[in-house]
Amino acid sequence: xxxxxxxxxxxxxxxxxxxxxxxxxxxxxxxxxxxxxxxxxxxxxxxxxxxxxxxxxxxxxxxxxxxxxxxxxxxxxxxxxxxxxxxxxxxxxx
Numbered sequence: 001x002x003x004x005x006x007x008x009x010x011x012x013x014x015x016x017x018x019x020x021x022x023x024x025x026x027x028x029x030x031x032x033x034x035x036x037x038x039x040x041x042x043x044x045x046x047x048x049x050x051x052x053x054x055x056x057x058x059x060x061x062x063x064x065x066x067x068x069x070x071x072x073x074x075x076x077x078x079x080x081x082x083x084x085x086x087x088x089x090x091x092x093x094x
Contacts, residue, residue: 014083021079025072032068036061 012018039046040058047058 012084012088014087017083018080021076025076029068029072033065036065
C-alpha cells in the first residue's frame, strides 16, 4: 500500500534565502564553538574556573552551546516560515 503526501507542495521560492540563512547561522555557531575549542586548547586552566552556581566555565560554555543550538533552531524555523509565507504567497497561519 502506497501513501501519498498529505498535502501537495509546489516549488519553494524561498529555498535560496533559507539556504543562505542556514549557512550564516552555521558560521555563527561555528565561531562560537571555535571559541570553546580555542580556550580548551590554549588555556585549559580557564575551563576549570568556578563561576555561576559553583559550575566551572567548561560546563557553562557547553550548556550554552547546546542552548544556542536550540535557540538558533527556533530562530531559523521562524524566519523560514515567514519567508515561505511571503515568497510562496501563502496565507500566514494563525
